[in-house]
Amino acid sequence: MWDWNDEYGMVHDEIATDRRNVRLNANGPIYAVDWTNDWFIWANPADNSSGRVKVPHGTATSKLRQTGFVPYRYFGEKPVWENPASPHNPMMDATGRVWMTTTHRAFDNPAWCKQGSDNKFAQYHPLARSIEQAGYYDPKTKQFTLIDTCFGTHHLQFAEDADNTLVFSNPGGQEVGWINTRQYDQTHDAQLSQGWCPTVLDTNGDGKITKPWNQPMRGNAVTGDEDSETARLGKADPKLDTRISVGPYGIIVNPVDNSIWGSTDEVEIPGQIFRLVRGSNPPETCITERYYLPKELGYRPRGIDVDRNGVIWTALAGSAQMASFDRRKCKVLNGPATMDGRHCDEGWTFYRQPGPAYKGSDIGSEFNYYNWVDQFNTLGLGANTAIANGSGSDSLLALNPATKEWLVMRVPYPMGFHSRGVDGRIDDPNAGWKGRGIYSTYGADAMWHIEGGPQQKNALVKFQVRPNPLAR
Amino acid sequence: MNTGNTLRLFAAGAAAAGLIATLALITQNELVAADNTGVISGVVRSAKGPEAGVWVVAETDDTPTKFRKIVVTDDQGRYLLPDLPKAAYRVWVRGYGLVDSKPVAGQLDQTLNLTAIVAKTPREAAEIYPASYWASLLEPPKKGEFPGTGPKGNGINPQLKSQDEFISIIKSCERCHQVGSKATRTNPDKQKLGSSIAAWDHRLTMGQRGSEMSAFATRMGRERALKMFADWTDRIEAASSRKRRRGRAAPSATS
Numbered sequence: 117m118w119d120w121n122d123e124y125g126m127v128h129d130e131i132a133t134d135r136r137n138v139r140l141n142a143n144g145p146i147y148a149v150d151w152t153n154d155w156f157i158w159a160n161p162a163d164n165s166s167g168r169v170k171v172p173h174g175t176a177t178s179k180l181r182q183t184g185f186v187p188y189r190y191f192g193e194k195p196v197w198e199n200p201a202s203p204h205n206p207m208m209d210a211t212g213r214v215w216m217t218t219t220h221r222a223f224d225n226p227a228w229c230k231q232g233s234d235n236k237f238a239q240y241h242p243l244a245r246s247i248e249q250a251g252y253y254d255p256k257t258k259q260f261t262l263i264d265t266c267f268g269t270h271h272l273q274f275a276e277d278a279d280n281t282l283v284f285s286n287p288g289g290q291e292v293g294w295i296n297t298r299q300y301d302q303t304h305d306a307q308l309s310q311g312w313c314p315t316v317l318d319t320n321g322d323g324k325i326t327k328p329w330n331q332p333m334r335g336n337a338v339t340g341d342e343d344s345e346t347a348r349l350g351k352a353d354p355k356l357d358t359r360i361s362v363g364p365y366g367i368i369v370n371p372v373d374n375s376i377w378g379s380t381d382e383v384e385i386p387g388q389i390f391r392l393v394r395g396s397n398p399p400e401t402c403i404t405e406r407y408y409l410p411k412e413l414g415y416r417p418r419g420i421d422v423d424r425n426g427v428i429w430t431a432l433a434g435s436a437q438m439a440s441f442d443r444r445k446c447k448v449l450n451g452p453a454t455m456d457g458r459h460c461d462e463g464w465t466f467y468r469q470p471g472p473a474y475k476g477s478d479i480g481s482e483f484n485y486y487n488w489v490d491q492f493n494t495l496g497l498g499a500n501t502a503i504a505n506g507s508g509s510d511s512l513l514a515l516n517p518a519t520k521e522w523l524v525m526r527v528p529y530p531m532g533f534h535s536r537g538v539d540g541r542i543d544d545p546n547a548g549w550k551g552r553g554i555y556s557t558y559g560a561d562a563m564w565h566i567e568g569g570p571q572q573k574n575a576l577v578k579f580q581v582r583p584n585p586l587a588r
Numbered sequence: 589m590n591t592g593n594t595l596r597l598f599a600a601g602a603a604a605a606g607l608i609a610t611l612a613l614i615t616q617n618e619l620v621a622a623d624n625t626g627v628i629s630g631v632v633r634s635a636k637g638p639e640a641g642v643w644v645v646a647e648t649d650d651t652p653t654k655f656r657k658i659v660v661t662d663d664q665g666r667y668l669l670p671d672l673p674k675a676a677y678r679v680w681v682r683g684y685g686l687v688d689s690k691p692v693a694g695q696l697d698q699t700l701n702l703t704a705i706v707a708k709t710p711r712e713a714a715e716i717y718p719a720s721y722w723a724s725l726l727e728p729p730k731k732g733e734f735p736g737t738g739p740k741g742n743g744i745n746p747q748l749k750s751q752d753e754f755i756s757i758i759k760s761c762e763r764c765h766q767v768g769s770k771a772t773r774t775n776p777d778k779q780k781l782g783s784s785i786a787a788w789d790h791r792l793t794m795g796q797r798g799s800e801m802s803a804f805a806t807r808m809g810r811e812r813a814l815k816m817f818a819d820w821t822d823r824i825e826a827a828s829s830r831k832r833r834r835g836r837a838a839p840s841a842t843s
Contacts, residue, residue: 385753416759508762561764
């Protein structure tokens with residue numbers, strides 16, 4: 117475990133490698149971003165050092181208020197956070213560059229994103245605002261490159277395709293966007309290299325998406341409850357397709373078929389996941405499927421990942437479970453029956469997590485900020501091990517893929533290991549447990565809640581599994 | 589059997605089953621050359637004998653950035669901290685059913701036997717329980733109280749139609765921080781502001797993201813949310829003020 121950054125920052129995630137090739141950056145530094153104070157940070161296990169540099173923010177201004185707030189207990193009226201860039205997540209590409217979601221301008225989009233533009237994506241689905249954009253840091257040149265996007269960004273993941281497509285989530289947004297990074301590297305043309313789609317269900321069942329379509333009736337994600345949008349959507353024209361608002365928090369690309377999957381984290385329950393296929397000529401060929409959770413069995417997907425078989429895994433932030441969704445079990449994929457999102461309950465499987473429940477309830481008090489699938493056995497528990505952030509219990513929770521038993525990996529000191537992500541790397545495939553490891557961070561907004569109080573710094577944690585407790 | 593003993597048995601049982609002890613949680617420097625690293629090993633014992641399934645912590649400020657490594661003892665109380673960078677370490681023991689041992693100086697390639705201290709009360713042992721165990725003492729409104737009837741009724745937001753919806757908002761607090769950490773399960777402004785409820789009403793507005801915290805309380809139904817949190821910290825405080833109690837003083841790891 118290495119201290120890094122400072123006593124205030126919220127280090128959302130780290131990245132150690134290209135998650136598609138977990139041998140990349142072997143023995144190299146681990147990188148991260150501090151959302152609250154715009155730091156790009158790293159720790160180097162080679163010499164037990166750490167460092168940081170500010171992420172440029174262009175014309176953006178802080179998303180967190182600087183004055184007029186009720187004083188802190190520890191810091192009074194001093195604003196300890198200022199985050200115009202608010203870098204949220206890092207992701208490493210095949211060359212070792214660290215891409216990130218970050219902000220570098222005001223929310224209002226340039227004209228080419230909007231109604232009246234000749235951009236084909238804007239003509240199909242114009243976008244007026246983007247809350248966060250994109251960029252990358254190249255450790256070789258120590259330079260940042262900022263890339264404007266019409267769509268908003270939050271989490272990001274690379275597809276396993278020839279274009280090294282980078283897809284983005286966008287909570288509350290009405291679209292899913294991507295950057296063709298191969299094309300960007302060739303042209304450095306942000307407009308030419310990006311695209312986005314609205315999320316539209318094939319509810320008329322003709323195998324394609326056609327305008328006009330039924331429109332969402334609310335700005336936020338639909339809930340599926342009988343007295344909300346789903347019921348009202350039941351009055352929609354069955355001859356039409358239906359646009360929905362997914363506003364994804366989590367995002368992942370399925371390595372089996374390159375489909376994009378996302379999760380909608382709404383406080384409202386039960387929540388949903390969705391699948392988007394871009395097709396051969398996006399945006400016209402984009403088709404979306406939506407799957408609600410059976411709310412009587414579990415609720416509130418937040419993180420999302422996929423195993424090498426294409427099974428989706430999502431840790432449920434509300435009901436303290438891991439859930440998997442296997443689309444291969446679905447009997448219906450499109451048509452009017454998919455309107456309510458409950459057409460494939462048979463695809464879901466739920467795994468209750470260890471730990472206590474709230475008094476007077478059967479709901480666990482654990483909180484899963486996100487989850488990750490160890491596709492390439494970087495930890496040593498086996499390929500495709502699903503791991504949840506036990507963000508409420510100082511732990512990572514690994515679900516044994518063979519026995520479906522939980523392994524609790526607790527970080528006992530300093531208490532307050534509130535993690536938001538995981539990734540893993542193989543430094544040496546021939547070195548047994550010593551060559552493998554996974555990483556996570558202390559990621560609470562309120563770092564001063566950590567054992568040790570306001571003097572405690574952020575820290576990077578590496579987990580390894582030895583064959584026995586005396587292994588050298 | 590007190591809660592501390594329950595936890596210690598749980599840890600030992602898990603170790604025997606290969607769940608915790610073989611899942612030795614360590615952090616290590618991968619690259620330092622072999623001649624610049626070493627190990628510290630030994631046995632952890634308490635007044636009750638070898639301590640299985642407890643953590644041994646080594647930490648140092650000698651490295652360019654602060655470095656820690658943590659491992660778990662085996663079923664005979666033995667431990668081994670591998671691949672430690674060359675430095676002087678503070679080494680100590682933490683475990684369920686224990687209170688933290690006093691750090692002792694450790695050097696590479698040293699055999700360092702450690703003395704663990706058994707907690708005298710369940711409450712003392714519970715200080716190192718994870719936040720979620722303390723959070724489990726929260727008592728959300730019962731299922732039969734939904735839908736809410738508002739400020740003039742049961743204080744629950746009438747838009748909330750189930751206990752699950754209420755709990756989902758509690759969980760939203762944890763998007764930013766744990767609920768149940770010492771910072772949250774104590775209520776330091778209670779005396780100054782005159783009541784637990786007033787102190788919670790104030791603390792949920794503090795700082796640069798206070799308006800977000802406050803909004804979640806309002807979404808639950810502010811009256812009921814404040815009452816729930818105040819009841820929670822009052823019960824924890826009351827348990828703390830008792831010198832000793834039998835039975836369940838804190839959430840159990842075996843729940």
